[in-house]
Amino acid sequence: MIAIFSDTHSNDGHELTGEALEAARSANTVIHAGDFTSTAALEAFHRECDRLLAVHGNADSATVRERLPTARVVEADGARFAVTHRREGGATGLAMFGRSRDADVVVSGHTHRPTVVETDDVVLLNPGSHAQPRGNRPGFAVLERDGDELVGELCQPDGAVLETISVRMTR
Template structure:
């Protein structure tokens, strides 16, 4: 499982609770999309996860910026992601970033609003914030290789090239949106 979190905004701890904490511990790979805030928070995520790939956000301190890139490419189960905290040109800039990195989707943060949008020409995933939702639903994203269960068309998707089934999940464990990303 790939877990995506963002916008922790903490000085000392990961603020992981409930399903979000479980998912981070269980995941093969965790992507943090920036705004840890202070370096001890990055350290806490590294301790809590098996493998962490992060980028820095606009509120991250100099120590985090020395350790993490602003943009990176991450691959999981045959799907390639362009990862950045934000892009000043909005969705258009995110799509252009993703295409420039030959990505299948873009992961971003910054807005604290969880969303999946595949209407932009390249899917965009924002996990929201598990710790500082700022009036939005607190959330993280969980992605797993597509299951292929169901009708014949979905069974055809059971091969490794089928993509990832994803969901936006609250720390309480409520799944409030499901989606698929195809390579």
């Protein structure tokens, strides 16, 4: 399983609760799209996850920025993820970012709004913020391979499903 998070915005820890915490602990890969804010939050995620692959966001401390890239490509369960905190140009900019990295899924954050957008050749996934939704629903995502697809859900930390996700892999 792949668990996807963003926008923790914590000075103390990972802020994970309920099903979000369980997903982080049981996932083979955890992707985080930035804005841990503090080294304490980043380290807390590392303690909960076997494999954490993250980028930094605009609100991250200098120490977090030194440890994490602005963007990265993650290979997991046969899929290719292009990960960034934010990208100029909205959905078009994110889709171009994904295409330029031959990605199946673009993971981004910044808006704190959990969303899934399917384009012709890449799925744009923003898990929202599990900790500080800022007027949106709190969220995180889980994906699992099912044949030549990734299937999963955009969920609230209590496990309530916000939206289902299906990604047809091109490899």
